[in-house]
Amino acid sequence: MKKIGLIGGISWVSTSDYYTLINKGINEKLGGLNFSECLIYSFNYADIKKNNDANDWDSTFNMLYKASESLKAGGAEAIVLCANTMHLIADKLQNALDIPVIHIAEETAKEILKKEIKKVGLLGTKFTMELDFFKDKLTAKGIETIIPISQEDKDFIHYTIFEELGRGIVTDETKKRYLEIANHLIQNGVEGIILGCTEIPLVIKAEDLSVAIFDTTLIHAKAAVAFQLS
Incomplete structure (x- = not known):
């Protein structure tokens, strides 16, 4: 099984849904006690929203890039941004990383x-x-x-x-x-x-x-x- 990195906290509500759905999905395919091998980097939503409101996507990109590098260092082989809006910078993030960003x-x-x-x-x-x-x-x-x-x-x-x-x-x-x-x-x-x-x-x-x-x-x-x- 490949390990993935989830970038969440944007919001925690949907991040918990991602975690549940992915683990259930793995178990439906493999059965038994098989579940997802994943890492989660969860942001403080207020920090992200502050950047969004200021139209400061560069700061948000830097936050997500550092999070992605941290997840990669932990063994993640792909990044999942657990929010639609964050995909505004997904292509830029993909260009900066050497592992795939699964695009929503x-x-x-x-x-x-x-x-x-x-x-x-x-x-x-x-x-x-x-x-x-x-x-x-x-x-x-x-x-x-x-x-x-x-x-x-x-x-x-x-x-x-x-x-x-x-x-x-x-x-x-x-x-x-x-x-x-x-x-x-x-x-x-x-x-x-x-x-x-x-x-x-x-x-x-x-x-x-x-x-x-x-x-x-x-x-x-x-x-x-x-x-x-x-």
Whole structure:
């Protein structure tokens, strides 16, 4: 089994989901008492958010690069960034490392293509929705990506990711609003919804919508398992 390094704490809630999903995935494949051989470097979320709010991605890159080198020194053979937004610097990080960074958007694109879907809705932080780092990976595969038009909707998603879901807080009111936003995208012709923040699966489940959903946390965790067993 190959050893992987998880960079988490962004947030701890989704990092625990990654750890659970990856260990369950290994055990489903190998059975017995076989589980994932992995290392976790968990950040203080406040430090990351401070950089994000200041648009200081260089500082965030330096933090993630040092974490990656630490994990590599511990034997990690690949890096898993346990957050969609952090993939804004994933390509830069990959260029600086000599071990692979398993890219969440690339893995999501593969799953979308398996369902022969060409138009999807994307929900996530404002960074993920408005910048191109995630959408470009889909465009390269011929997939059109639509995000909420309303600034109010984008602000709501961004706020609740950091102030509610990232703290493990889930309310019926927030779930209802997320589903309204997703259904509006469906009415505009999307054939699937990407849960493009690793906390959004806390409020949107497969049975909640009439189209396919792409849980990026689950997709990314499965890709990590596949790498470990490759």
